[in-house]
Amino acid sequence: MAANPRLTSFAPQLLVDDLDKAVAFYRDVLGFAFGPSWRGFYAIGRRDGFEIHLKCAPKTAEDRANRHEHEHLDVYAGVEDVGALYDACTAKGATILKPLAPTPWGTKDFYLEDPEGYIIAFGEVLHAEASATP
DSSP: OOOOOOOOOOOOEEEESOHHHHHHHHHHTTOOEEOOOBTTTEEEEEETTEEEEEEEOOOOHHHHHHHHHTTOOSEEEEOSSHHHHHHHHHHTTOEEEEEEEEOTTSEEEEEEEOTTOOEEEEEEESSGGGGGOO
16 A cells, blocks of 8 residues: 655745845745754745745846736745734735635735835635635
8 A cells, every 4th residue: 555645835936136135025024933044045934834045146027017917926925823923924014915804715815025126925714615626
């Protein structure tokens, strides 16, 4: 009988222009912990068993503009007590693109923009049955 592989990590890699500024945002605003960067161009942040990878490398302005214009998310994170996270982010001066509000699909979400222009959504399921509905 074959064993089922188990994922132990599934992390986005975001391309950034300024690694130090990106690390500061994810550390100071979102609470990720970072070790030393690798050769000054790659850093891994960890929080609550999750990781985010930041790589100093060019990204296209066209892609960023298109994602922003159409509210295409770069990252979505499920949160317990999304209201507390929203309050913490606003208190720390995060750029909020969409304020915390209930959605038609049964979550309560907010969107923020990091200093590199990535759109990150945080949400919490309002009703257990909503998470089972596609």
